[in-house]
Amino acid sequence: MKEVELEDALVQQITKLLLEFGTGFAFMGRQYPIKVGNRDFYIDLLFYNVKLHCYFVVELKTVDFEPEFAGKLSFYLSVIDGELKAPTDNPTIGLLLCKGKDRMVAEYALQDVNKPMGVSEYKLSNQIAKELRDKIPSIEDIEKRLN
Numbered sequence: 001m002k003e004v005e006l007e008d009a010l011v012q013q014i015t016k017l018l019l020e021f022g023t024g025f026a027f028m029g030r031q032y033p034i035k036v037g038n039r040d041f042y043i044d045l046l047f048y049n050v051k052l053h054c055y056f057v058v059e060l061k062t063v064d065f066e067p068e069f070a071g072k073l074s075f076y077l078s079v080i081d082g083e084l085k086a087p088t089d090n091p092t093i094g095l096l097l098c099k100g101k102d103r104m105v106a107e108y109a110l111q112d113v114n115k116p117m118g119v120s121e122y123k124l125s126n127q128i129a130k131e132l133r134d135k136i137p138s139i140e141d142i143e144k145r146l147n
Helices: 003-012 014-021 067-083 103-111 139-146
Strands: 025-036 039-049 054-060 093-097
Touching: 003 025, 003 039, 003 054, 025 067, 039 067, 054 067, 067 093, 067 103
Parallel strands: 054 093
Antiparallel strands: 025 039, 039 054
């Protein structure tokens, strides 16, 4: 099953889904667009709970849980808190619906999501250090060997 098919099935039965979630849920949209920097992202399903006064993000996966899914969901929660959440709203809640999960993998993936982390860029260089030039074959040597 593809994610879009799963979304279609959920949207077709939105009333049933909302009742299963509990009372107070309002459907905000599917493939809800958010722009961060120069990039567009799409939240699978977005709800707002009027009783809890918070947004509720649902990320759908048709495969077993992978640790990187937690990072994506955490990103969406941060964006909603930063862009949509009103000062009077509570923090956004996230739900990751997967085909299956290994409980230990999921626990470790979610255990310390608030640990300090950073992101940096790297650049590849066209220059080869002088001390390495004699130790690796030239492009011409490689081309000769390939021919």
